[in-house]
Amino acid sequence: MELPDGLLQTYLENHCEPEPPVLQKIAHETHLKVLRPHMISGHYQGRLLSFFSKLLQPKAILEIGTFTGYATICLAEGLAENGEIDTIEVNPELEEMLKTNFSTSGFVDKINLYIGEAFNIFPLLSHKIYDIAFIDADKRNNYKYYELILDNIRPGGLILVDNILRKGKILDNKHQENDIRLLREFNDKITVDARVENLILPIRDGLMIIRKKQL
Numbered sequence: 001m002e003l004p005d006g007l008l009q010t011y012l013e014n015h016c017e018p019e020p021p022v023l024q025k026i027a028h029e030t031h032l033k034v035l036r037p038h039m040i041s042g043h044y045q046g047r048l049l050s051f052f053s054k055l056l057q058p059k060a061i062l063e064i065g066t067f068t069g070y071a072t073i074c075l076a077e078g079l080a081e082n083g084e085i086d087t088i089e090v091n092p093e094l095e096e097m098l099k100t101n102f103s104t105s106g107f108v109d110k111i112n113l114y115i116g117e118a119f120n121i122f123p124l125l126s127h128k129i130y131d132i133a134f135i136d137a138d139k140r141n142n143y144k145y146y147e148l149i150l151d152n153i154r155p156g157g158l159i160l161v162d163n164i165l166r167k168g169k170i171l172d173n174k175h176q177e178n179d180i181r182l183l184r185e186f187n188d189k190i191t192v193d194a195r196v197e198n199l200i201l202p203i204r205d206g207l208m209i210i211r212k213k214q215l
């Protein structure tokens, strides 16, 4: 289906839950104050993350790559009573803004922010079992993160991985840059991994949904 650029996105955003005011503010300030603001999940993908979370009513969520906290808050919207989200961000310059954003989100008591490199932080969390994980950090390490956390996902739980289509570059073999090749390998390995089932949603830059099987 070919649609004019931007038209479909606007239509989708006009036909889902409105973006909550706290997230509108975070998106606005991210675009004003932070480098590479396009990394934010945004209205439509944010509502999808919130939707998944509300369906699963998770007790525990892990996010790798917090950025300005937009997706953290979307995911927190579906947490069960006493549920928590652990979110890991390597960039210490974002810490102050994150603390402000979380404090106004209505979920501050449910969000545990860890500033540091994900491979260093995760061992502190490796005793936990998660219902949902969102991998959205340095894309070249997607598979390493997947292998690192899969044992910590409950059977039936979800791993969501963002930016796996790379604006369609993944589909065209003339693109042989290292990051694109690694993403192709990631998508291929997940698709044949008997421990999970997966789907790629072609929204935004491509979102992989991985469900851990009940073996």
Ligand SMILES: C[S@@+](CC[C@H](N)C(=O)[O-])C[C@H]1O[C@@H](n2cnc3c(N)ncnc32)[C@H](O)[C@@H]1O
Pocket: 039, 040, 041, 042, 064, 065, 066, 067, 068, 069, 070, 071, 072, 088, 089, 090, 091, 116, 117, 118, 119, 136, 137, 138
């Ligand atoms: C695409 S942004 C995350 C967007 C956010 N999840 C959202 O949806 O709004 C990626 C973030 O991952 C962080 N990051 C990159 N490498 C990381 C690592 N090794 N450990 C933890 N965070 C990392 C970056 O600093 C950046 O803020």
